[in-house]
Amino acid sequence: MLRLSRLTDYAVVVLVRLSSAIGVETAPSIAAATGIPEPTVSKVLKGLAQADLVTSQRGAHGGYRLGRPLAAIPVADVIVAIDGPIALTACVEGSVGSCESQSLCPMAGRWGVVNDAISEALTSITLADMQSAAVPKSLRLDLPVEAGRFAPSIVE
Secondary structure, eight states: OOOHHHHHHHHHHHHHHHTOOOSOOOOOHHHHHHOOOHHHHHHHHHHHHHHHHHEOOOSTTOOOEEEOOOGOOBHHHHHHHHHHHHOOHHHHHHHHHHOTTTTTTTTTTTTHHHHHHHHHHHHHHHHHHHHHHHHHHHHHHHHHHTBBBOOOOOOO
């Protein structure tokens, strides 16, 4: 089963929360608003800051804000910021000696196609796409997917 880490899930929640903030938000205020423990929020923010997905402001009136709009943050960027490169198997990741069967494996080097397809899909979906998908299905008008993009919209 493919599953994102809990920290990546929290990172998405933190970024969406920051998108609604006016000015900067502190880790304690994000934790209070999201229900994520403050130490976890701090850890997530540190990873997001290192990837330039959020910017930090020091001082008495400091905190965090988005580094760019949700529409410019692909899901893949969040995953890479928190969990590292997207790799289904050790041989796709390029780790030397991480698979005992690598020299005998008939699939060695063939997972790249699958990995690339998943990476491409995760790169084509932004956090803004995910946020708009949070609109209840009864209020969405399902439109055809255009150019590989997730395209639900709200019924007016």
